[in-house]
Amino acid sequence: GAVVSQHPSWVICKSGTSVKIECRSLDFQATTMFWYRQFPKQSLMLMATSNEGSKATYEQGVEKDKFLINHASLTLSTLTVTSAHPEDSSFYICSASRYPGLAYEQFFGPGTRLTVL
């Protein structure tokens, strides 16, 4: 159990276009979903926390208007990178949280490699 999918796994786009990334928890309903960004050779950096039916909470320094998050259901969250630029090229990873009884656990998707030309 606890499988999280992401789509697409990679995307190449032109500068100025928008890209949507989907994150789905396949076999459980997530209390919360999270979006991370990871640069080469670095750890994960939390971008935002997403709850179904409410506005996402963004970490300091993350532009809300650039990284639009929609959390339509307990199993689906989307991240849209608007007007993408080369500096937005990165590895984007989502996670879904559940509480099995003792502690919250996050399960991660396989990631989406975004390259902006």
Add this chain to the structure above:
Amino acid sequence: TQLLEQSPQFLSIQEGENLTVYCNSSSVFSSLQWYRQEPGEGPVLLVTVVTGGEVKKLKRLTFQFGDARKDSSLHITAAQPGDTGLYLCAPNFGNEKLTFGTGTRLTIIP
């Protein structure tokens, strides 16, 4: 602000050797997770520890949660090339968010 340190940052050892990586915080955790991430993939949850002093074993991996709940360690016995990856500790400080350490990049040389 919680300070989180993982050490070592890089470790390269021969197959068959043992190793330990550490995760230390300036604050008390409510729980902690260890993940392993391979290049181009998302992190995979290895274990969750919730009780101070707790020890959990997963085949050749032994996870320990410090008595004071501010540190944790991961010990690998007889390392194999398949253990290669980025090991991340992620404490939880009482809510759903995780704080990730800088990670330990482990390379096992055949």
